Amino acid sequence: MRSKTKIKKLIKNCKKQEWSAQKELYLLFADDMMSIAIRYSKDLSSAKDLVQETFLTFFKKIDQYDENKGALGALLSKILINNSFVEYRKNQRIIFTGEEVFLDQFSNETSVIETLEAEDILNLLQKLPHGCRIIFNLKVIEGYSHNEIGELLEITPSASRSQLTRAKKLLRDMINKSSSIEKRINPNYKSKRV
Amino acid sequence: MEEHFKNKLKNHKVDWNKEELLGNLKQELTTNKNIFDWKWLLLLPLLLLVTCWGWNSLQIQPISTTSTYTEKYTVLNKKENKSIQNIPADQNKTNTKNSLKLNKLETINEIKTELNPLGITLNQELKNRTSKTNINQTLSPHASVLTDSSRTNSPISKEHSLKDSFLLKTATTRQTEIPDNVHTTSELNSNLALNLNTIGKSDTYPISISSLKLQQFDLINEQKNLQSFINTGDKFPRISKVKTKNPFYVSVSGDIGYFYRNSIFNTNNEEFAKQLENNKKTENSLFAATTNIYIGYQHRSGFSLQFSIAYSEIKEVFNYKKTTTETFLDPKDEVLYFIIDNMDTSFVMDTSKTVRTTERTVKHFNKHTFYSIPLQVGYQFAWRKAKLIPRIGLSYTYRHNFKGRTNIIYENGRNEFLEENPELRFDLKNRIGIEAGLNLEYPLLKQCHVFAMATYRRSPKLTLGITEQRYHSLSLGAGFKFFLGKSN
Numbered sequence: 001m002r003s004k005t006k007i008k009k010l011i012k013n014c015k016k017q018e019w020s021a022q023k024e025l026y027l028l029f030a031d032d033m034m035s036i037a038i039r040y041s042k043d044l045s046s047a048k049d050l051v052q053e054t055f056l057t058f059f060k061k062i063d064q065y066d067e068n069k070g071a072l073g074a075l076l077s078k079i080l081i082n083n084s085f086v087e088y089r090k091n092q093r094i095i096f097t098g099e100e101v102f103l104d105q106f107s108n109e110t111s112v113i114e115t116l117e118a119e120d121i122l123n124l125l126q127k128l129p130h131g132c133r134i135i136f137n138l139k140v141i142e143g144y145s146h147n148e149i150g151e152l153l154e155i156t157p158s159a160s161r162s163q164l165t166r167a168k169k170l171l172r173d174m175i176n177k178s179s180s181i182e183k184r185i186n187p188n189y190k191s192k193r194v
Numbered sequence: 195m196e197e198h199f200k201n202k203l204k205n206h207k208v209d210w211n212k213e214e215l216l217g218n219l220k221q222e223l224t225t226n227k228n229i230f231d232w233k234w235l236l237l238l239p240l241l242l243l244v245t246c247w248g249w250n251s252l253q254i255q256p257i258s259t260t261s262t263y264t265e266k267y268t269v270l271n272k273k274e275n276k277s278i279q280n281i282p283a284d285q286n287k288t289n290t291k292n293s294l295k296l297n298k299l300e301t302i303n304e305i306k307t308e309l310n311p312l313g314i315t316l317n318q319e320l321k322n323r324t325s326k327t328n329i330n331q332t333l334s335p336h337a338s339v340l341t342d343s344s345r346t347n348s349p350i351s352k353e354h355s356l357k358d359s360f361l362l363k364t365a366t367t368r369q370t371e372i373p374d375n376v377h378t379t380s381e382l383n384s385n386l387a388l389n390l391n392t393i394g395k396s397d398t399y400p401i402s403i404s405s406l407k408l409q410q411f412d413l414i415n416e417q418k419n420l421q422s423f424i425n426t427g428d429k430f431p432r433i434s435k436v437k438t439k440n441p442f443y444v445s446v447s448g449d450i451g452y453f454y455r456n457s458i459f460n461t462n463n464e465e466f467a468k469q470l471e472n473n474k475k476t477e478n479s480l481f482a483a484t485t486n487i488y489i490g491y492q493h494r495s496g497f498s499l500q501f502s503i504a505y506s507e508i509k510e511v512f513n514y515k516k517t518t519t520e521t522f523l524d525p526k527d528e529v530l531y532f533i534i535d536n537m538d539t540s541f542v543m544d545t546s547k548t549v550r551t552t553e554r555t556v557k558h559f560n561k562h563t564f565y566s567i568p569l570q571v572g573y574q575f576a577w578r579k580a581k582l583i584p585r586i587g588l589s590y591t592y593r594h595n596f597k598g599r600t601n602i603i604y605e606n607g608r609n610e611f612l613e614e615n616p617e618l619r620f621d622l623k624n625r626i627g628i629e630a631g632l633n634l635e636y637p638l639l640k641q642c643h644v645f646a647m648a649t650y651r652r653s654p655k656l657t658l659g660i661t662e663q664r665y666h667s668l669s670l671g672a673g674f675k676f677f678l679g680k681s682n
Contacts, residue, residue: 017223019220019223019224022219022223023216023219023220026212026215026216026219027212027213030212030215031207031208031212034208034210034212035203035206035207035208038208039203044208044210047208048210048214048215051215052215052218052219052222055215055219056219056222056223059223113195113198114198116198116202117202118202118203118206121199121202121203122203122206140196140199140200141199141200141203141204168195171195172195
């Protein structure tokens with residue numbers, strides 16, 4: 001159970017660098033963070049690294065945390081998302097090359113899409129290039145505007161827009177491809193798994 | 195699609211073992227507690243300089259010096275029979291004025307009386323000459339007290355007579371700071387005659403000194419002073435002729451040179467490591483430039499200690515004219531695996547990625563900037579007027595910035611310039627570098643020296659992903675050194 005008083009007490013003890021409090025706080029929020037991290041990472045092991053990095057950042061800078069400024073969960077997810085950019089930037093010398101324009105060609109695949117479960121969607125997202133994945137997550141799941149994404153990633157809003165279009169195209173192609181093959185193998189197939 | 199994805203993912207929980215991260219987390223948090231905060235090192239050079247300054251101040255005003263001179267003064271000041279130490283500054287001035295009114299001849303006789311026991315005799319010519327001048331002033335007992343305060347407070351004290359300086363230097367044991375132009379300690383216990391006949395036609399000063407202890411006294415300089423005083427018309431040489439330099443200095447310099455980039459790739463993928471090693475052959479140094487502002491302390495023993503604020507820039511260009519292998523996902527080439535589990539057939543998308551090889555030329559223009567504080571120790575070898583100063587020390591880098599630009603030339607000739615993300619930064623694995631060099635210094639003015647220098651620098655280790663690198667630079671430069679304040 002997460003009560004405000006309990007979290008407050010835990011934070012107070014965390015500021016004293018007490019491991020028991022740090023551990024308890026981690027266990028309280030780890031699942032939530034993982035559910036976000038998995039969307040921004042290419043696999044489970046990268047997501048674990050991201051979660052670990054998030055908690056480390058938080059515990060190191062816990063003295064700066066002001067409880068009145070926002071909920072802890074929101075802050076942790078913000079750190080996590082930010083860390084995902086940093087990690088990405090460190091590993092990629094060049095990001096968001098050019099402003100490729102993809103035509104937004106959505107076909108009538110709604111019936112197939114609706115059958116997709118969370119696990120399938122995650123599998124698809126993990127296959128996206130990192131830049132596309134970040135922007136897709138920020139725009140579609142977190143609800144950021146292209147201007148906000150541009151500011152966060154230090155790119156132009158139009159670059160963000162084109163990356164999102166590219167992400168959608170890739171997702172659509174992957175879904176189409178898998179469903180067509182499945183249909184070919186099993187004519188009675190009703191798309192359930194991707 | 196967006197709505198569906200959002201709804202499905204918002205409340206999705208991942209099945210994982212969260213406790214497996216606890217070990218790492220605990221280890222990282224415990225290790226971080228013990229990390230030494232290198233920022234405290236910044237205080238070290240300041241502390242050292244303050245110590246040097248304090249020590250130097252104590253050396254300038256030793257109490258024993260005052261008492262020594264005072265003791266000798268009392269020999270001269272039989273008439274008043276007072277200790278100069280007991281005379282307040284105001285009274286001191288009054289006494290000086292009074293003493294100016296003394297009869298000149300009487301004073302000369304007194305000099306004679308005083309000098310005889312010390313073995314110094316003045317011939318008639320000198321007597322005549324001194325009688326024409328302000329001998330009273332120059333022989334004023336107050337002027338002979340060479341404390342620092344009397345030098346500054348009393349205007350008369352600034353005009354020290356030949357006799358004063360001579361007597362004080364010959365008859366006293368000097369314990370004050372040794373001036374630059376004074377030779378090393380030597381004792382002359384034998385009879386010493388100074389024949390200054392060469393000075394001028396009618397200006398002969400045969401002075402005989404017996405059983406004198408001359409310590410740290412530069413006869414040549416004294417002779418020059420005498421000559422100068424005679425030629426410039428009866429002005430007595432001033433004690434300021436043997437002033438010492440203030441040991442603190444400020445220096446400004448700039449240098450430019452070549453650097454070598456030493457990089458290591460921490461990867462288990464041998465092929466990748468080999469490729470990176472090959473890439474290194476196409477990396478070229480453009481230049482390494484540094485500007486420094488030093489604050490230093492020059493000890494009379496020849497050792498110096500200096501710290502500075504340095505700004506360094508390193509520019510390099512990487513010209514990778516190699517085949518670039520890209521790993522990316524191409525839906526058209528997607529390979530699917532079939533997994534048949536009993537009666538159910540499911541389809542899992544391929545987890546492997548498509549590899550495409552393209553020919554392209556990639557040029558990286560990188561600029562690294564370092565802000566650092568070098569702390570160095572040097573030793574000064576004098577060769578005529580020039581000084582050769584080898585120096586060595588450590589350098590603490592407190593900030594490092596990286597800026598890059600990439601030029602990609604594609605197979606079809608398309609040329610693309612990209613600015614690298616400013617947040618893409620190298621981490622400083624440790625902040626300590628090494629700096630060593632050789633300065634050749636020459637006095638341009640009394641307080642200002644010019645120098646040429648050769649410097650070797652080793653940067654701290656930088657890390658980015660699998661890359662660890664360090665820069666070794668060798669540069670040539672020049673600068674100016676200004677000694678602070680007035681001479682002692």
